[in-house]
Amino acid sequence: xxxPELANSVRLTGDAVEILDRRVYPFQRIWVRCTTSDEVAQxxxxxxxxxxxxLFATTAAMVLAARSVxxxxxxxxxxxxxxxxxRLVATRPTNNHIRDAVxxxxxxxxxxxxxxxxxxxxxxxxxxxxxYRTRSAALGRHAADLLPDGATVLTxxxxxxxxxxxxxATQEQGKHLEFVCTETRPYLQGARLTAATLVEMGxxxxxxxxxxxxxxxxxxxxxxxxxxxxxxxxxxxxxxKVGTLGVALAANFxxxxxxxxxxxxxPQAPTPEDVVIEHRDPDEVLHVLxxxxxxxxxxxxxxxxxxxxPDLVTRIVTEKGAFRPENVKEAI
Amino acid sequence: xxxPELANSVRLTGDAVEILDRRVYPFQRIWVRCTTSDEVAQxxxxxxxxxxxxLFATTAAMVLAARSVxxxxxxxxxxxxxxxxxRLVATRPTNNHIRDAVxxxxxxxxxxxxxxxxxxxxxxxxxxxxxYRTRSAALGRHAADLLPDGATVLTxxxxxxxxxxxxxATQEQGKHLEFVCTETRPYLQGARLTAATLVEMGxxxxxxxxxxxxxxxxxxxxxxxxxxxxxxxxxxxxxxKVGTLGVALAANFxxxxxxxxxxxxxPQAPTPEDVVIEHRDPDEVLHVLxxxxxxxxxxxxxxxxxxxxPDLVTRIVTEKGAFRPENVKEAI
Numbered sequence: 001x002x003x004p005e006l007a008n009s010v011r012l013t014g015d016a017v018e019i020l021d022r023r024v025y026p027f028q029r030i031w032v033r034c035t036t037s038d039e040v041a042q043x044x045x046x047x048x049x050x051x052x053x054x055l056f057a058t059t060a061a062m063v064l065a066a067r068s069v070x071x072x073x074x075x076x077x078x079x080x081x082x083x084x085x086x087r088l089v090a091t092r093p094t095n096n097h098i099r100d101a102v103x104x105x106x107x108x109x110x111x112x113x114x115x116x117x118x119x120x121x122x123x124x125x126x127x128x129x130x131x132y133r134t135r136s137a138a139l140g141r142h143a144a145d146l147l148p149d150g151a152t153v154l155t156x157x158x159x160x161x162x163x164x165x166x167x168x169a170t171q172e173q174g175k176h177l178e179f180v181c182t183e184t185r186p187y188l189q190g191a192r193l194t195a196a197t198l199v200e201m202g203x204x205x206x207x208x209x210x211x212x213x214x215x216x217x218x219x220x221x222x223x224x225x226x227x228x229x230x231x232x233x234x235x236x237x238x239x240x241k242v243g244t245l246g247v248a249l250a251a252n253f254x255x256x257x258x259x260x261x262x263x264x265x266x267p268q269a270p271t272p273e274d275v276v277i278e279h280r281d282p283d284e285v286l287h288v289l290x291x292x293x294x295x296x297x298x299x300x301x302x303x304x305x306x307x308x309x310p311d312l313v314t315r316i317v318t319e320k321g322a323f324r325p326e327n328v329k330e331a332i
Numbered sequence: 333x334x335x336p337e338l339a340n341s342v343r344l345t346g347d348a349v350e351i352l353d354r355r356v357y358p359f360q361r362i363w364v365r366c367t368t369s370d371e372v373a374q375x376x377x378x379x380x381x382x383x384x385x386x387l388f389a390t391t392a393a394m395v396l397a398a399r400s401v402x403x404x405x406x407x408x409x410x411x412x413x414x415x416x417x418x419r420l421v422a423t424r425p426t427n428n429h430i431r432d433a434v435x436x437x438x439x440x441x442x443x444x445x446x447x448x449x450x451x452x453x454x455x456x457x458x459x460x461x462x463x464y465r466t467r468s469a470a471l472g473r474h475a476a477d478l479l480p481d482g483a484t485v486l487t488x489x490x491x492x493x494x495x496x497x498x499x500x501a502t503q504e505q506g507k508h509l510e511f512v513c514t515e516t517r518p519y520l521q522g523a524r525l526t527a528a529t530l531v532e533m534g535x536x537x538x539x540x541x542x543x544x545x546x547x548x549x550x551x552x553x554x555x556x557x558x559x560x561x562x563x564x565x566x567x568x569x570x571x572x573k574v575g576t577l578g579v580a581l582a583a584n585f586x587x588x589x590x591x592x593x594x595x596x597x598x599p600q601a602p603t604p605e606d607v608v609i610e611h612r613d614p615d616e617v618l619h620v621l622x623x624x625x626x627x628x629x630x631x632x633x634x635x636x637x638x639x640x641x642p643d644l645v646t647r648i649v650t651e652k653g654a655f656r657p658e659n660v661k662e663a664i
Contacts, residue, residue: 026627156543180633183617185517185541188625191618196627207617207630209517210543211488211575215638218577243543245550249581285515285539286523288620293520295358295528298539301512306547 010056051160059125066121140165157241159228236310236325342388383492391457398453472497489573491560546582568642568657
């Protein structure tokens, strides 16, 4: 089975965290080297990595932070570690991977004695990474169960581990799929990350612009819509890359299923009002890969995520199975 | 009142038709010079001009064709002219401007005597151009009546004369509008043509990517959706730039009006089955302004238009007024 390059895009070395730069992938393979947790935070803020990348970057950053304070008194070292964690959590507000990773590592330390802090954090970080991969694999098997052999799956943005796990599970089940990917402006995650990874995994994906989603689903060019979710609320709202609401509306209009993938809903987010929608640099809308594409005198507007209400969602696929959105809190 | 540059983007000279190249506008002002009607047809096929540009390019091309055969016997000259017209009509199948312009000019000649063919065609061409502008102005006044003072109007693609006329009419009515424009990939008509023209007309448009339409309408960033139609069928379907269906679905979801502008429905198209949806070069989806934006191993898919059913359309605004889609055939 192919393990695509983006499945291992964060490396912890003896003195640094190296992050594959998703801003230029797959056109260039550049690894951004960070020697402090604050450099990792800056890299996350600058979108060097995204989707599940920040989770692995965060656990690795916590190891860097622990190494830098390992010789301080434990209470002071733990305070430094909490502060480093807070700065990582502050980088991006909508997805809860970073918050949960920091909390999981800090919680692990509370139950431990006075061993070497860096080693303890590294163990906790590895365990958190591994658990994330294991839960993604479970999610992928549940998602694969919903996809019929021969389906053409429309993706939006880049569903990262969830997509990789789903595709691997369909391959284990002997199902043949085809893929239609939106390019996902402004950052082109679909054209670059999803498409490149599906090619690595043996497919020949078809690319459409973000405006072609409704036509593709209505005309039968694709027959299932499958997206990740950055956050799912306990009342079944799906918060994901901007454009997802349009995909859900189109699937609903065309009578096609709309599936959203998330390991579990966020117990800290009962409703969409509990989720901060990140707005990013509006200039990104005015450029493509750094080149100006808009007329002078124009201002950009860049909400990074949108909110899809439960009645447009066919199933939310979690590590515990596929749920109707109104029942998704059972997945906690 | 400002007359923006794109309102006069085709020039007939003594020996050529000069067409403002919309593929690079507004970053470059290049006029493509065509000395035969077939060169004009090629320019239309290559998207040097689009929207209402092909209409003016076609009438001018018919003048060029008439000049080249003016000294032949009239029946042979007319046959040549018809053939030139057929080649122009064949360039782009979805919009009916080209077909109607060719037919109008040829019909005019049938009623004339044995005068100078080139002068007759030039008169008929001018009359057709002028009538198009007059009908667009009427349409614009009807559209302006629907737009409340203070509205923020979401545009998709480039509605050309219809948009210019609508904006001018709102200015005459003393209404203040704001605009949110989709960039409209792959060709970026919104980011380049619509945005540049609105700036010329005194506005500061906000640009969004095509995937942000549903969020913009749901979040109140825009409160009216306004698009042109390349074709409206007698049963009220709106065929327009791909992405329009998604705009209509989003407006419907958000409870916002969706208005489509067309001088009149096509009497030759009772239903959408009577309209050919053009597919363009899939490579355009894999590039932005000529630069590769997609991973290797990917295939593009590029339906240039999509079809919005009547139940998603609030009003179709014609030269004769605004109609509910089920009544649009009254506008003929």
